[in-house]
Amino acid sequence: MISRPVPPPVETNALTLLSGDRVLIDRATLAVGAGEVLAVTGGAGAGKSLLLRALAGLPLPGIDQTGSARVDGRRLLIAQGGMLAPRRPLTMQAAEIVGHHLGLDTSASLRRMADALDRLGVPAAARRFDLPPDRLPDGLRWTALFALALAVGPAVLLADAPGAGLDPTVRLRLLHRLADWARGNAVALILAGRPEDGVAGPASRVLALRRGRLLPAPPPLPSPVLVPRTGGTGAPLLSGRGVSVSFALGRTAKGAERRLTAVHETDIDLAEGETVALLGETGSGKAMLARALAHLPAPSGGRVSWMGRDLAAADATGMRRVRRDLQILFPDPAASLDPVQTVGAQLAGILESLRPDIPADRRARRIADALEEAGLRAEIAPRWPATLSAVEAARVGLARALLPEPRALVCDEPAATLSAGERAMFRDDLLGLRDRRRLALLLATEQAGEGLRHADRGLVLLMGRVVESAGAGALLHGARHPLTRAMLAAARGEAPQLDGEAPSALAAPDGCPLRPRCPNARSFCSQAVPALEEIAPGHHVACHYWDTP
Amino acid sequence: MTLGDPDSRNGGRAAAAMAVLAGLALACTVAPLMADGSVIRRHDADPVVAALLDGRGSLSFALLAGLLGAALGLGWAIAASALGQRAERRMMDAANRLLALPLILLVPLAAGLAGGGVGLLAATVAAATAPAVAALAHAELRALMRREFLTAARAAGLSEGTILRRHLIPNARRPLLAAGALALPRALAAESFASLLGLGLPAPVGSWGGSVGLAARLGDGLALAPPALLLAVALWGLCAFAEGLRR
């Protein structure tokens, strides 16, 4: 028994998938042993889903298959986007699926499901599974899906883009839990995803799917050594004092006004030529803070000043002068273009508004220059926004921001709609421009590692409050707040030490907003919101127990 | 890649509906020439020609009352959007509450109580169609106001007036047109319903609903079919046209 080697549960030999005479997957050869975790990375349309479907033995209409693929034992595919019926209560679906696979009755199936949820670390109190999946928060929905897979207990689990759309902190935590379970139970696990999804983090081996070939992924580039940037000297260009953003939610029964506060009083400065990263998970308020600083729209409280002048007090002309210097990049560049005007017409209108000093006959020249600076050709001007590709739209957005020759850019998840490769190129161009023109950048992003590597300073936001702020190097190498550490761990592909998802702003916990998820939380954390205190020169942390390792 | 106006990429359904409607309108217009004889008496004509003659009344009334209803509804939605939050909420609450009522019953009711007349009929039909137009137009306007390119225009320091002129109005035209077009099939349906009950367009003006009602009362299946069919085609055409505009 022991002496004979067990063949790996997943083995393919020169597996080739053809559609007509187009080769989609070219001679893929791979073997995944029991208890092994393999990551398959590839950009959109690289054929990851196809490969997983072939391995799962699902029919592939219109596709010819040559070579061999052998998968032993029960296999389960978690399809892209999760495959739960949106409207039926989760418990019913779980009972059905587990029951169908294992031939168990309802109560036994639900017991297995509960065990699986335990293993994934979902506390019993958070299990609202009599709800239909479309009413669950995204993180919980994915956890339920993984628990379902665990409950079925396959020998081979294939996961296509698992946890897509979740915050990196939440996704990486889940993926690591799944990988640990696979290793502990001798399950062969294949995680497929885009390179930026972090599926490589929990895997023991990574293969990259490129142009149909499945090859060992190149080792990640060593992160460039941090050269302390010299920007950020002198008086602040843009500064916010006690900036807060809140929304009216109607009135209570007693007639008192109810407000939802998305950003609590926050102080922030951006100096000439400085790059500040504004980090946070979805819903942390980073985008709203960034926009409030650009008065788009103005904050509900506090004051924002540009070179010492209060923006709230500026008249239309004064505001236009500020806007000329302070421009913004939008997360969805295509949506930020007016669909019924050509690119050129929009740019001309903006130039006319912000740079009345440029005479009309020189405007075309300036527009062509800005387009070129953004990496486009002037021929793009007569095009309609609907005909632009995502990359072109992002660059038009950049050209628009550069048009009035600003001194600072507020970037709200710039080019979030691009794929990883395109975004990296766009970011490099943006950074090049920053260095050439000494632009100050305020960079709101959820990619903590990437954001900090290019910044002088970083601020970490949690439910509308700054919880840590320091120089970029200090944050990268000596972060003290559990949230910052979790975000950086996720960026490195490691398991973040945080449980669950960020609570909704409508149901904020008492005391520290991180308490329900924090590994260091003690009872005092629920009593007082920790204040931002300086623990080293220029390093502020809002945590009662920041010195706990 | 074509560099066309994005508006030109539009479904063929709207075009087909337009063609059908145009054909119908043309047929109705030239119908008097088909009914040979100098004096046109509907009841003597052959049933198809009679139905086409009726179409003149039905279609032109639907156009008149529909345009009136569209104008009323659009005015309502635009006023609500422009008057600030509180007025907006009140006005749209009212529209939605009206929308839940069977307003179409109002048309024969008013005609029955006040004794008919094209003017009164048009006014009640317009009033009955306006809330639906207002609700749709308001939803479209709200969605438009939240679009990111308006924020981008503010970031460019454009004044609210310029934004209205340069970005809002050009982008609002088409959805508002589509919302307004919704009034046409509703007006036709309301008029036909009232005429069916004998409380619609006054006798000299023929109408599909009236003819269907009359034929049904006389038990004349042959006379019933053509107007009923034409009414159905016209309703489909107007609905498809309004739908197509929304794309």
Ligand code: SF4
């Ligand atoms: S205050 Fe408490 S709950 Fe909040 S981050 Fe610090 S240790 Fe965690």
